[in-house]
Amino acid sequence: GAGVSQSPSNKVTEKGKDVELRCDPISGHTALYWYRQSLGQGLEFLIYFQGNSAPDKSGLPSDRFSAERTGGSVSTLTIQRTQQEDSAVYLCASSPRGGGNNEQFFGPGTRLTVL
Amino acid sequence: AQSVTQLDSHVSVSEGTPVLLRCNYSSSYSPSLFWYVQHPNKGLQLLLKYTSAATLVKGINGFEAEFKKSETSFHLTKPSAHMSDAAEYFCVVTVGDTGNQFYFGTGTSLTVIP
Numbered sequence: 001g002a003g004v005s006q007s008p009s010n011k012v013t014e015k016g017k018d019v020e021l022r023c024d025p026i027s028g029h030t031a032l033y034w035y036r037q038s039l040g041q042g043l044e045f046l047i048y049f050q051g052n053s054a055p056d057k058s059g060l061p062s063d064r065f066s067a068e069r070t071g072g073s074v075s076t077l078t079i080q081r082t083q084q085e086d087s088a089v090y091l092c093a094s095s096p097r098g099g100g101n102n103e104q105f106f107g108p109g110t111r112l113t114v115l
Numbered sequence: 116a117q118s119v120t121q122l123d124s125h126v127s128v129s130e131g132t133p134v135l136l137r138c139n140y141s142s143s144y145s146p147s148l149f150w151y152v153q154h155p156n157k158g159l160q161l162l163l164k165y166t167s168a169a170t171l172v173k174g175i176n177g178f179e180a181e182f183k184k185s186e187t188s189f190h191l192t193k194p195s196a197h198m199s200d201a202a203e204y205f206c207v208v209t210v211g212d213t214g215n216q217f218y219f220g221t222g223t224s225l226t227v228i229p
Contacts, residue, residue, distance in 0.1 A: 003158070033217070042205060042219035059216070091159070101147055101166040104217070106159040 002026065004107035006092050012113045013082055021077040021110045025094030032075050033095070033104060034067055038088040046090075049075065050098035082114045117142045119206045121220035129228045134178075134193040136223045138206035141187065148189045149207040149217075150180055159205070165189065176200070201227045 005024045013019050025032050030051045035043040045059040049069045060066070064082075069075040079086055089111050093104035122137040140146055150162040163174025170182040176199075180191045189206060206220040 035219075040221070042221040043217075045216050045218070048216070056216070093159075101164070103149075103161045103164065104159075106151075108156075108158045 004092055004094050004105050006090075006107040006110050008110060009108065010111045010113075012115065014115050015084060016081055018078065018080045019082055019112065021079075021090050021112070023075045023077070023092030023094075023107060025073065025075070025092070026105055027073075029094035029096050029105070030072065031095040031098040031102070031104075032069055033093045034075070034077050035091040035093065036061075036088045037091055037109070043091060046077070048098070079112075082112075084114045087112055087114045117146065117208050117210060117216070117218045119208045119218055119220040121204075121206050121223050123223050124221065125224045125226070127226040127228060128196045130198055131195050134191070134196045134200065134225065136191040136204050136206075136225065138180075138189045138191065138220060139187055140189060140206070140208045142208055142210065144210045146208045146210065148180075148182060149209075150174065150178070150189075150191050151205045151207060151219075153203040153205065153222075155202070162191070162204075196225075196227045198227050198229060201225055 007022045032049040034046040037043050047067045048056040064080045067077045089109040091109045092107045095102045095104045118141045120139045148165040151159045153159045163172045165172045165182045173179045178193045203222045205222050207217050209217045
């Protein structure tokens with residue numbers, strides 16, 4: 001079956017511009033996660049959606065970052081006024097349900113480069 | 116607070132020899148622990164997970180890991196390395212079944228020498 005998909009696969013933007021990154025989770029998965037992977041670093045948790053509950057936004061690094069999930073499915077991560085330090089690979093993952101015992105299924109990521 | 120430390124950023128082994136990738140964790144609660152693998156230009160894939168059942172966990176592709184609470188370790192092993200094992204490996208901890216946040220280590224890059 002279809003896995004988690006993300007678009008675009010690569011995004012190059014200029015400092016100060018806004019970008020939107022999209023994630024399509026596996027159908028039926030209620031939990032969705034966004035992570036950031038910087039060069040030489042592990043994955044940094046950004047935000048977590050579970051069903052209709054309020055998202056856990058505790059990992060968002062600044063108020064320039066926001067995310068939404070429409071209809072419990074597709075999610076969009078928005079970065080406003082991008083900075084060079086935002087350059088990273090942004091990964092999305094979904095899980096059949098939330099909670100620490102459940103496997104996350106990862107998308108291929110979006111590589112963001114801010115010039 | 117939860118965190119993981121992967122003790123080696125890079126490990127190099129010869130094909131057919133054992134693999135050991137080390138991971139130590141810190142957790143205030145009963146942890147769930149995972150190993151994920153990331154092959155070049157591919158998404159992260161679950162290798163195995165520990166969720167308070169058997170302390171020796173077997174995963175895919177011949178990998179296994181042992182949860183040692185006294186040592187706060189969850190090292191990943193494989194008896195015989197294969198060329199296809201070359202990849203980046205991440206150790207991950209979260210807080211039991213209620214965990215929302217998954218804490219990733221910085222990764223260990225495994226090179227397999229023919």
